Amino acid sequence: xxxxxxxxxxxxxxxKILKGIKWSQIAEVVGQSKEWSTAACLGQMAMTKQQAEAVxxxxxxxDEAIAWLQFVPYKGSLPTEVPTDPEYQSA
Numbered sequence: 100x101x102x103x104x105x106x107x108x109x110x111x112x113x114x115k116i117l118k119g120i121k122w123s124q125i126a127e128v129v130g131q132s133k134e135w136s137t138a139a140c141l142g143q144m145a146m147t148k149q150q151a152e153a154v155x156x157x158x159x160x161x162d163e164a165i166a167w168l169q170f171v172p173y174k175g176s177l178p179t180e181v182p183t184d185p186e187y188q189s190a
Contacts, residue, residue, distance in 0.1 A: 101164060108140070145172065155168070
């Protein structure tokens with residue numbers, strides 16, 4: 100059972116490496132730019148059912164993983180504190 104989108108990202112990266120597939124090849128089956136397709140595979144965009152199924156077929160993903168690719172990601176928060184510049188300290 101997949102419990103979070105991060106697990107799908109790990110599955111995609113693993114399958115991509117094992118099969119020797121490039122991001123540009125994934126973009127071809129998705130029908131979007133390499134940048135958009137990469138972001139979608141890494142969990143930053145939601146794919147349509149057709150796009151998710153195409154990626155699933157290319158990477159041999161489970162039906163559950165394909166469903167997660169269609170899930171709208173939660174944006175606007177970071178898992179850690181907001182990064183800031185270190186305070187300027189004069190010598």
